[in-house]
Amino acid sequence: MPTAFIVGASRGLGLAIAAELLEREWNVIGTVRGGARTGMHDLADSCPDRAEVETLDMNRPDQIAALRGRLAGRTLDLLFANAGVTTHDPLARIGDVDADEFTQVMITNAYSPMRVIEALHDLVPADGLIGAMSSGQGSIANNEIGTREVYRASKAALNMLMRSFAARPEQNGRALLLMAPGWIRTDLGGEHAPYTVADSAPILAGLLLSKRGVPGLQYLDRFGKDVPW
Ligand SMILES: NC(=O)c1ccc[n+]([C@@H]2O[C@H](COP(=O)([O-])OP(=O)(O)OC[C@H]3O[C@@H](n4cnc5c(N)ncnc54)[C@H](OP(=O)(O)O)[C@@H]3O)[C@@H](O)[C@H]2O)c1
Numbered sequence: 001m002p003t004a005f006i007v008g009a010s011r012g013l014g015l016a017i018a019a020e021l022l023e024r025e026w027n028v029i030g031t032v033r034g035g036a037r038t039g040m041h042d043l044a045d046s047c048p049d050r051a052e053v054e055t056l057d058m059n060r061p062d063q064i065a066a067l068r069g070r071l072a073g074r075t076l077d078l079l080f081a082n083a084g085v086t087t088h089d090p091l092a093r094i095g096d097v098d099a100d101e102f103t104q105v106m107i108t109n110a111y112s113p114m115r116v117i118e119a120l121h122d123l124v125p126a127d128g129l130i131g132a133m134s135s136g137q138g139s140i141a142n143n144e145i146g147t148r149e150v151y152r153a154s155k156a157a158l159n160m161l162m163r164s165f166a167a168r169p170e171q172n173g174r175a176l177l178l179m180a181p182g183w184i185r186t187d188l189g190g191e192h193a194p195y196t197v198a199d200s201a202p203i204l205a206g207l208l209l210s211k212r213g214v215p216g217l218q219y220l221d222r223f224g225k226d227v228p229w
Pocket of ligand 1: 007008009010011012013014032033034056057058059082083084085108133134135136180181182183184185186187188189190193
């Protein structure tokens with residue numbers, strides 16, 4: 001039974017993808033942070049043989065290192081860095097965002113997912129997949145309307161870092177994915193988003209599974225279409 005490792009599975013899209021992969025008979029390790037009970041704990045209780053809860057605040061290098069130690073010897077057929085945040089006021093312009101908040105969003109959305117991938121990629125077999133949750137808003141080419149300035153910048157930075165990772169000779173032939181899932185009703189997406197989590201989970205999980213072992217980096221929307229960089 002293959003194993004998926006989902007970073008940020010306490011709620012929202014990460015939790016829904018974890019549940020969908022369990023439905024498809026995968027083993028799932030989902031990360032949460034803090035000590036509070038989450039939806040991932042409920043999944044693990046309902047499926048104790050195949051669902052595991054791991055603890056990770058991906059902004060804490062000590063926690064990434066400890067996690068790597070705990071996972072030694074495991075195989076992660078799918079490694080998906082899903083977790084992300086936006087600015088407190090998502091529509092704030094760059095001039096209204098202080099350096100601390102800018103740094104926090106950049107670290108969480110660009111630096112930390114890549115640090116997790118750096119730490120765990122050697123646990124992913126050649127026919128596996130390493131993915132990160134980007135956004136259509138990370139597309140520089142498509143940015144003609146602006147808004148969500150810092151969030152867009154953070155996902156564009158994630159995309160660039162993933163392209164640099166993909167360009168390393170040792171990653172040649174590796175299946176890598178940046179996912180643009182569409183605008184979905186979650187705490188981050190807000191109540192006006194057109195898509196629901198329930199409708200999106202099978203589509204997004206299916207996209208992840210379909211790209212296992214497909215060589216090269218792709219930046220794809222929820223329909224599997226290329227997003228312009
Ligand atoms: N919803 C959309 O419309 C949409 C569109 C495009 C892209 N995305 C991307 O999809 C991903 C998931 O978003 P969502 O809509 O599901 O948001 P969400 O409901 O707010 O969930 C965010 C998840 O990220 C986790 N997280 C945040 N910071 C973390 C950290 N430092 N370490 C570990 N986990 C952390 C959260 O954990 P806690 O519960 O502990 O806070 C939570 O599990 C994000 O990368 C987001 O940018 C979403």
